Amino acid sequence: MLLQLNHIYKWVKQGGKRVFLLNDISLDVEEGEFISIMGPSGSGKSTLLNVIGMLDEFQEGEYIFNEEPVHSLKEKQRAKLYKEYIGFVFQAYHLIDELTVYENIETPLLYKNIKSSERKALVADMLDRFNIVGKKDLFPAQLSGGQQQLVGIARALIAKPKLILADEPTGNLNSKQGEEIMELFKELNQEGVTIIQATHSESNAAYGNRIIHLLDGSKQHQASN
Amino acid sequence: MIKNYIKIAWRNLLKNKLSGIITTGGLAIGLTACTLILFYVAHERSYDRFHADSDRMYTVEAQVNMGGDTIYMNAMNATVGALTENASPAVASSLRLKDEYKPVILTNTQQPGVRFSEKDFSYADANFFNFFSFKLLKGSKTEALAKPYSLVLSQDMAKKYFGNQNPIGESISVRKDSTYLFTVTGVMENTPSNSSIHPDFVASLSSMPTMNDYKRDFDSEVFRLGAFPTYLKLNNASDVKMVEKTMQELSTQGNADATDVYSLNLLTDKHLNGRDASNTRYISIFPLIAVLILILALVNYLSLSTARASLRSKEIGVRKVNGASRKSVAFQFYIESTLYVLLAFVVSVALSVVLKPWFFGILGIEIDAAFFLNPTFLGILAGLLVFTILVTGFYPALVMSAFNPVENLRSSRVSKMGGVRLRKVCTTVQFVIAIALLVSGIIIHQQLDFVRGVDTGLNRSDVVMLPLQKTMGTNSTPFRNEIEKLSQITNTAVTQYPIYKGYNMFFVSSEQMPDAIGLPIFAVDDDFFQTLDVNWELKPEDEHYYSKSDQVVINEAAISKFKLGSNPIGESLLFGNSKREIIGVVKDFHFENLDAPINALALFVNSKTQATTDILGKSGGCLFVRFQPDSDVSQLLSQMEAIYTQYDSATPFEYQFLDDAFDAMFRSEERLSQVFNLFIILAMLIAGLGLFALATFSAQQRVKELGVRKVLGASVIQLTTLLSFDFLKLIFLAILIASPLAWYFMHLWLQDFNYKTTIHWWVFLGAGTGAMALAILTVSFQAIKAALANPVKSLRTE
Structure with a gap:
């Protein structure tokens, strides 16, 4: 078991009333799974991903990641945990505009205090793998959306995470670019990386081996491929 | 890691060139003003400290009571130094140093037709070069002033009279009531600008007993007042009281009825704490202005750098998600800030060097360029740098590192957070300083005008004075x-x-x-x-x-x-x-x-x-x-x-206009006024630039809001007003705070004057209107630009 959510509740107060963003979510994720979370806007997809990614807090419930009880960890320990095991991919890519492709991919390694020579080798491998060696000195603004997302995925993978969390990874891309990215995810999943993605699109969701439907913060039903 | 930070800092600076230039440029201008003032103040405070034993060198002063008036004299009888030295073992050595009161006419005897009138001609005892630390370039330290009619020239004077020729052994004739022939026995380094003793010519004091003008000064051997300013060097600074007591005893031995009170004053106090304070009257106000300008520049920097940084909330979010801890984000912003401060500092040092002659020209002060390398000054400068780095880096690092990644990554829009309130406070503080300086500057100017216009009982205009010899x-x-x-x-x-x-x-x-x-x-x-x-x-x-x-x-x-x-x-x-x-x-x-x-x-x-x-x-x-x-x-x-x-x-023609002579008495006020003029401009410039940049950021941040409002039917004027009003409120608040402050300090300042101008209400109104006009000008430019923009553009980017 990679992670386990038990009866997670997250709410905000609005006019004295609780508005539930996550309502009694329980979820078990095994290593090597590829999960798609579907649901309309505001259904809590991103919130769920943020909670899994430990970027966001929740009010009630248990969260066990890699046998560690996340809900009772301190902020610092949590940060250490996600730094080690989780990579993030965003809809808007979120590359740092002032850094080159090479430097963007390198960034997570800097925060892991990896030696310069080792960093070079790792980044070079990644550039090679995604066929973007020729673009390594370009800035994000000089790339197409698909290329930017490639860099975003390369950056998410560089620290060799067990889990990749992707929030609408193809949302800003055309269908062809989107397909390429999904193929890449499939490939990664086959290599053993666990992937959880949030998506609007049925066809993208179909890449996953399990689909979770969310509505107003609650899990609807589960379908397995 | 650090390399990565520096790189991104540099790219950010280049990316937002205008705001980058305003941010670091404003800081550089402030630091330049601060450096120049520190340079001036450090120089004033360093007077006479270059002497090896400056901590135990004293001038002798006598307090004389005459008909109810207390008079301070520093000229002693010829024997006072020697008598004290003999009577007290605490005295290491003594020196008499007498200046010519009026200019003397000097001629190189080889060029009899060429005469110069010289003001800084002194007579000193033979131990002059042992007593003081003036460097002798040619001649012997102990022998140069040993014989009567010996003369040591400064480097400049040696050049003036002898060109590149070796002056040693040559003769110079000195014309007073009669003509005396002096032999050049030495050349000394020009006295430094921070020396209160600055002769161009030092003649042996042993010449004086045979000179008609001075013969009589040696008649009496009694311990009392006389013609010679006298300096003492003690073995130990703690013996001052003892030596003063000895002098008191010597005084009453000579004349039992003597009531004069003798005291020793440190030579290093002579310039700043001496009886003539006109040079340094405002020495304590200048650092205050420097501090104000520095605060202004720092506040400007702080406000702009947090504004700049808030444009980077996304980057911070990305870094955090990619594993950056709060500490490493804070560190990154600290490094960036340090880099910008270093840049501003380098620019300010260069600017100071370039502007120094011009600045001190305005003030009418000459300071040796060598003083720039004075260790104390360099120390102060280093302190300023460290202080600036600490202060400017701290807040942005704190605020930026606290950004929550989830909120920042949710939308690609520019985040609104990041010290909005701080920037409001900053803008207000800047304008408080700028307006207070402006009001003070106007009042100082009015006071000067007022004093010049006072009916002094005689008509000064159209009169020239010709002093004759x-x-x-x-x-x-x-x-x-x-x-x-x-x-x-x-x-x-x-x-x-x-x-x-x-x-x-x-x-x-x-x-x-x-x-x-x-x-x-x-x-x-x-x-x-x-x-x-x-x-x-x-x-x-x-x-x-x-x-x-x-x-x-x-x-x-x-x-x-x-x-x-x-x-x-x-x-x-x-x-x-x-x-x-x-x-x-x-x-x-x-x-x-x-x-x-x-x-x-x-x-x-x-x-x-x-x-x-x-x-x-x-x-x-x-x-x-x-x-x-x-x-x-x-x-x-x-x-x-x-x-x-x-x-x-024989004597060169000299003249002075009477009104110039009168104005010369207000030199320190004149200086103050000029410094204020300069700093008012600087303060307004920094504050104006800061406001301009802030208005730019504000327009950027509210681009979507403006788009929506426009779509809903807001006119350009309404939008401009909306954007400008936020800032003008702050300026108005600044006027309210600055006016009483400026009034209070100017009121205090005017207390020192016998004739004082009244502080008019319209000065405040005028300064306030001026600041308001500046603000409207800078803000509305950005506001109009933002208001004119096509809303389709700003709304589409969402």
């Missing part, structure tokens, strides 16, 4: 006659000294005041009153009053000082042993600094003929020349110079 001699009569013949000249008058530059003192008593009081004396001719428009209170009845002997004219202040009757004509004053009858009273006029009320004054009036031969010619007096208001002044001066050189070829 004894070398004019008997030629003074034809000289004056020819000057008077010039068509543009209306009047001339003779006095002993140029006005505002000094006077003789007599100790005078009256029947009502039997204790002698020090009374300033002007020896003048009868044209004095008409030439300077001095009015009579009681005019002498006899038209030829001046031909009478033993008469005196006094001013109104003297009546009360000597407790004379309301009509004192016919009463008499006792000048030492000679009694003089009061024959006239003039209305009070200022003859010295305006700081004090007008002192009592006596005028010895001579006939024109006698004054011209005796006062003007024999003793070297001063000729006042009044010309017609519309005269061609430069032509007039060259005509007068031609006449002058015809009758006195």
Whole structure:
């Protein structure tokens, strides 16, 4: 078991009333799974991903990641945990505009205090793998959306995470670019990386081996491929 | 890692060039102003500290009580130094150093036709170069001033008189009442600009006993006041009290009735804490202004850098999600800030070096370039750098590192957070400083104008003073006659000294005041009153009053000082042993600094003929020349110079306009005013730039809001007002805070003046309007630009 959510509740107060963003979510994720979370806007997809990614807090419930009880960890320990095991991919890519492709991919390694020579080798491998060696000195603004997302995925993978969390990874891309990215995810999943993605699109969701439907913060039903 | 940070910092600077330039440029300007002022203040404070034993070098001062007035004298009898040295083992050495009071005429004997008038000519004991740390470039430290008629020149003077020739062994003739021949025995380094002792020529003091002017100064061997400023070097600074006691005993040994009180003052205190404070009157205000400007620049930097950083909230989110801890984000922003500060600092040092001559030119101060490398100054500069880095880096690092990644990554829009309130406070503080400086500057300027316009009892305009030397001699009569013949000249008058530059003192008593009081004396001719428009209170009845002997004219202040009757004509004053009858009273006029009320004054009036031969010619007096208001002044001066050189070829022609001499008394206020002018401009510039940049950010941040409002039907004017009003509110608040502050400090400042201007309400209104206008100008530019933008663009990017 990679992670386990038990009866997670997250709410905000609005006019004295609780508005539930996550309502009694329980979820078990095994290593090597590829999960798609579907649901309309505001259904809590991103919130769920943020909670899994430990970027966001929740009010009630248990969260066990890699046998560690996340809900009772301190902020610092949590940060250490996600730094080690989780990579993030965003809809808007979120590359740092002032850094080159090479430097963007390198960034997570800097925060892991990896030696310069080792960093070079790792980044070079990644550039090679995604066929973007020729673009390594370009800035994000000089790339197409698909290329930017490639860099975003390369950056998410560089620290060799067990889990990749992707929030609408193809949302800003055309269908062809989107397909390429999904193929890449499939490939990664086959290599053993666990992937959880949030998506609007049925066809993208179909890449996953399990689909979770969310509505107003609650899990609807589960379908397995 | 650090390399990565520096790289991104640099790219960010280049990316937002305008705001980057404003941010670092504003800081650089502030630091430059601060550096220049620190340079000036450090220099002022470093006076005389370059001497090896400056911590135990003292000047001797005597406090003398005369007729109720306390007078401080630093000139001692020739023997005082030696007597003290003999009597007290605590004294390591003593030195007499006497300056020529008037300029002397010097000639290199090989070029007899070439004469120069020199002001900084001194006589010193043989141990001059051992006592002080002035460096001797040529000649022997111990021998150079050992023999009578030896002379050491400064480097510049050696060049002036001898060119590249070796001056050692050459002769220089010194013309006073007679001509003396000195042999050059040494060349010393030019005295540094932070030396209160700065002779160009040092002659051996042992020459003086054989010089006509000074013979008498060596007559008495008693321990008392005399003609020689005397310096002591003690073995130990803690012995001051003991040595002072010894001097007191020596004084009463010489004369049991002596009441003079002797004291030792540190040489290093002479410049800043001496009796003449005109140079350094505002030395404590300058650092205050520097601090204000620094605060202004720092606040500007802080406000802009947080604004800049808030544009980078996304980057921070990304970094955090990719594993950056809060600490490493804070560190990154600290590194960036440090880099920008270093950049600003380098620019400011370069600017300081470039602007230094111009800045000190305005202030009328000369400071050796070498002082830039003075260790104390460098230390202060390093302190300033470290302080700036610490202060500027801290807050952005704190705020930026606290950004929550989830919120920042949710939308790609520019985040609104990041110290909005701080920036409001910053803008207000900036404008408080700028407006307070502006108000103060205006009031200082008004005060200067006011003081210059005060009716001082005599008419200063269109009068030039020609100080003559004894070398004019008997030629003074034809000289004056020819000057008077010039068509543009209306009047001339003779006095002993140029006005505002000094006077003789007599100790005078009256029947009502039997204790002698020090009374300033002007020896003048009868044209004095008409030439300077001095009015009579009681005019002498006899038209030829001046031909009478033993008469005196006094001013109104003297009546009360000597407790004379309301009509004192016919009463008499006792000048030492000679009694003089009061024959006239003039209305009070200022003859010295305006700081004090007008002192009592006596005028010895001579006939024109006698004054011209005796006062003007024999003793070297001063000729006042009044010309017609519309005269061609430069032509007039060259005509007068031609006449002058015809009758006195020995001394170069000198002149000074009376109103310039008067203005010279306000030099420290003038300096203050100029410094304020400069800093008002700087403050307004920094504040204006800061506001401009903030308005830019604000427009960027609210681009979506503006788009929506426009789509909903807001007009350009409404949008501009919306954007501008936020800022103008702050400026208004700044005016409210700055006005009472400025009023309070200017009110305090004006307390020091005898004549003070009133602080008008419209000064505040004017300064406020000015600041408001500046703000509207800078803000509305950005606001209009933002308001005119097509809303489709801004809304599409969502």
